[in-house]
Amino acid sequence: MKRIAIQGERGSFHDIAAHAYFTDEQVQLTCCTTFEEVFEKVGEDPTAIAMLAIENTIAGSLLHNYELLRASGTTVVGEQRLHIQHCICCLPDDDWSTVVEVHSHPVALMQCRSFLGNHPGIKAVEAEDTAGAAAYIAQKQCRGWAAICSAEAARLYGMKILEDSIEDNKHNFTRFLVACHPHKADFLRPLTEVDKASIVFSLPHEEGSLSKVLTILSFYDINLTKIQSLPVIGHEWEYLFYVDLTFDNLTRYRQSIDAITPLVKSIKILGEYREH
Amino acid sequence: MKRIAIQGERGSFHDIAAHAYFTDEQVQLTCCTTFEEVFEKVGEDPTAIAMLAIENTIAGSLLHNYELLRASGTTVVGEQRLHIQHCICCLPDDDWSTVVEVHSHPVALMQCRSFLGNHPGIKAVEAEDTAGAAAYIAQKQCRGWAAICSAEAARLYGMKILEDSIEDNKHNFTRFLVACHPHKADFLRPLTEVDKASIVFSLPHEEGSLSKVLTILSFYDINLTKIQSLPVIGHEWEYLFYVDLTFDNLTRYRQSIDAITPLVKSIKILGEYREH
Numbered sequence: 001m002k003r004i005a006i007q008g009e010r011g012s013f014h015d016i017a018a019h020a021y022f023t024d025e026q027v028q029l030t031c032c033t034t035f036e037e038v039f040e041k042v043g044e045d046p047t048a049i050a051m052l053a054i055e056n057t058i059a060g061s062l063l064h065n066y067e068l069l070r071a072s073g074t075t076v077v078g079e080q081r082l083h084i085q086h087c088i089c090c091l092p093d094d095d096w097s098t099v100v101e102v103h104s105h106p107v108a109l110m111q112c113r114s115f116l117g118n119h120p121g122i123k124a125v126e127a128e129d130t131a132g133a134a135a136y137i138a139q140k141q142c143r144g145w146a147a148i149c150s151a152e153a154a155r156l157y158g159m160k161i162l163e164d165s166i167e168d169n170k171h172n173f174t175r176f177l178v179a180c181h182p183h184k185a186d187f188l189r190p191l192t193e194v195d196k197a198s199i200v201f202s203l204p205h206e207e208g209s210l211s212k213v214l215t216i217l218s219f220y221d222i223n224l225t226k227i228q229s230l231p232v233i234g235h236e237w238e239y240l241f242y243v244d245l246t247f248d249n250l251t252r253y254r255q256s257i258d259a260i261t262p263l264v265k266s267i268k269i270l271g272e273y274r275e276h
Numbered sequence: 277m278k279r280i281a282i283q284g285e286r287g288s289f290h291d292i293a294a295h296a297y298f299t300d301e302q303v304q305l306t307c308c309t310t311f312e313e314v315f316e317k318v319g320e321d322p323t324a325i326a327m328l329a330i331e332n333t334i335a336g337s338l339l340h341n342y343e344l345l346r347a348s349g350t351t352v353v354g355e356q357r358l359h360i361q362h363c364i365c366c367l368p369d370d371d372w373s374t375v376v377e378v379h380s381h382p383v384a385l386m387q388c389r390s391f392l393g394n395h396p397g398i399k400a401v402e403a404e405d406t407a408g409a410a411a412y413i414a415q416k417q418c419r420g421w422a423a424i425c426s427a428e429a430a431r432l433y434g435m436k437i438l439e440d441s442i443e444d445n446k447h448n449f450t451r452f453l454v455a456c457h458p459h460k461a462d463f464l465r466p467l468t469e470v471d472k473a474s475i476v477f478s479l480p481h482e483e484g485s486l487s488k489v490l491t492i493l494s495f496y497d498i499n500l501t502k503i504q505s506l507p508v509i510g511h512e513w514e515y516l517f518y519v520d521l522t523f524d525n526l527t528r529y530r531q532s533i534d535a536i537t538p539l540v541k542s543i544k545i546l547g548e549y550r551e552h
Contacts, residue, residue, distance in 0.1 A: 057507070063335070106382035124402040125400070126401065212494075218488075224486055224505070
């Protein structure tokens with residue numbers, strides 16, 4: 001049995017991602033309101049596992065989650081990709097003619113902008129969570145209210161789906177990371193299966209400092225699958241680089257990290273895991 | 277006189293950025309509902325200029341705007357950084373005891389999450405625009421409604437500021453780009469003043485292909501101030517790289533572009549401009 005801390009309620013995309021990742025196992029969810037709370041839970045309970053969205057094909061990287069991950073003391077042990085599809089749902093006795101408000105997470109509302117634009121009579125109201133909005137409407141029997149959430153959440157809370165796949169862009173994928181206490185990492189993914197790593201390093205604002213690091217990585221046959229620079233807040237000329245690497249040989253990867261370490265200002269391995 | 281197309285209303289952060297950039301000039305705004313419409317306006321009127329947010333220190337890059345920019349046929353001729361501060365405002369006769377709803381753009385609502393969490397009695401409702409929400413409340417005299425917007429917008433629409441600087445993170449900066457028809461570029465920024473460029477290129481998923489490109493740029497004394505990779509939708513093993521470059525010597529920069537061109541799958545100069 002795995003205890004997974006997620007942001008959101010049962011039926012949320014984090015819940016779906018957790019079940020997709022731990023597909024053959026029993027999952028016990030700890031539902032949190034914020035990502036900060038997710039990491040607090042994992043800090044309090046060393047057997048708990050965090051599941052958190054890190055990037056979306058439309059919204060981009062969740063920079064705040066990168067920051068939380070970096071500061072959390074947890075390590076990444078896995079990743080899960082999920083196709084994000086939104087439906088609009090309401091109480092069984094409501095329908096298009098009676099719905100006046102739609103509640104959801106602001107990101108979900110944004111991802112259904114064209115749809116909402118075609119329904120100007122329905123007011124879009126922010127909620128903490130997609131599935132949480134459906135749960136609230138079902139529990140409080142809010143007539144005239146709809147939620148935007150996954151079809152799984154709609155079914156879970158006994159809501160009627162008015163329309164499915166209402167997201168503007170059908171290429172809507174989110175990548176989730178699985179993180180836990182470092183002592184638990186080897187239990188969750190054997191090191192022999194590791195072929196991907198997420199690292200973050202900082203570099204001084206010097207010509208060519210990034211190219212040196214990437215050249216060394218390429219000499220060691222390490223692939224880059226993602227790179228994102230961020231200015232370090234308060235240090236205007238310093239940059240953080242979040243980089244995902246894939247490799248065939250764990251030893252070569254470890255050697256490449258040793259080789260770039262003297263050339264960076266600071267470096268942190270966010271985790272080593274198996275590519276999804 | 278400059279005709280500037282922005283997403284949002286008068287008093288929006290795009291408006292403030294436009295006036296900050298064209299500080300000594302008369303600005304005539306064309307207010308659009310979407311960024312798509314901004315580029316349509318500039319497409320229809322070759323003398324019009326687009327001003328668009330491209331990244332925020334908290335929310336990250338606006339990937340959709342990068343896509344629109346790449347497809348638009350316009351060229352970037354300038355950039356503007358702006359410190360983003362939100363206030364909550366209402367009609368002069370309302371106050372904390374009478375406000376029951378707060379309306380704003382979903383990104384602004386997200387950036388004031390802690391503040392909203394401390395006021396659970398106020399319902400957060402999505403609007404198209406921060407300043408637009410204030411304008412609507414003022415025009416329709418919506419008693420009990422508040423808006424989250426800039427203090428400038430609150431004053432512009434005669435609203436009462438209940439509290440200023442309500443954003444969770446005070447290091448909230450947005451970078452805006454100024455884009456126009458390529459024929460107009462030299463008129464808006466003399467090439468002699470150019471010391472920065474934004475480019476986008478794609479690379480095959482090959483070990484070391486990015487490091488080769490960055491090494492060549494460093495040989496030509498070109499600095500990287502931003503790099504962001506994006507998977508090409510529909511081509512799983514291909515990546516787009518959005519890169520910002522700074523340099524002292526325009527000729528050397530042009531030579532470096534010639535030098536990397538044979539090594540990339542495709543390359544596009546989004547614009548050449550003066551660093552803010």
